[in-house]
Amino acid sequence: MKQVERYFYPAVFSYAPDQEIAVTFPDLDVATSGTDDTDALLSARELLGCVLCGLEEDGEDIPAPTPLADVKLEDGERAVLVDVYMPSVRLARVNRSVNRTVTLPAWLNAAALERNVNFSQVLQDALRTQLHLG
Template sequence: MKKVERYFYPAVFTYEQGQEIAVSFPDLGCATSGTNEDDALLSARELLGCVLNGLEEDGENIPAPTPLPLVKLEENERVVLVDVYMPSIRMAQVNRSVSRTVTLPAWLNAAALEREVNFSQVLQDALKEQLHLR
């Protein structure tokens, strides 16, 4: 199945005196906030990308976005159409780091610490060599 390159979803920006701007995606059941409109929009776009990427990776159904005129609003709310370009999000996830726990003898750990060895880099190099990925 061809993956969608760009998604567009309505986000509800809620304004309360003295508070950050709350941003919610009614179709996705998630929310974020921002200190001002620029920050709120950037946070919304980042959240939208993370949520949709997660749904894609899990093979979940991605709900259709509600048309802007049908989004229900309160007096202190505005609807904003937020878009996200998924190829960038997907590539960022390919290169993300994951944490692994390794076990090694105490003497080897002490020797490596004494020589200020970067454990992550050594493990990455060794795995690339073992898997012939150089």
């Protein structure tokens, strides 16, 4: 099945004095917020990408977005169409870091710390070499 490249979903931006802008996605039942319109939009886009990527990974149905004109609004709210470019979201998930615990002799750890060795980078380089990944 071909993956969708870009999704568009309506979000409701709610404005209240002296509060962050609340952002909800009625079709997905998720919410976030932002300190101003730009921050709220960026937070909304990030949340949208995470939620849709999770639904894709889990093989769940992705609900159809409500047309922007059909979104029900209250006073102090406005509907905003938020888009997310999924190839970059999917790639970021593939390249996300994970934590691993390693055990070293104390003397080797001390020597590496003394020389400001980046343990993560050394391990990544060693694994690439060991696995012939270039």
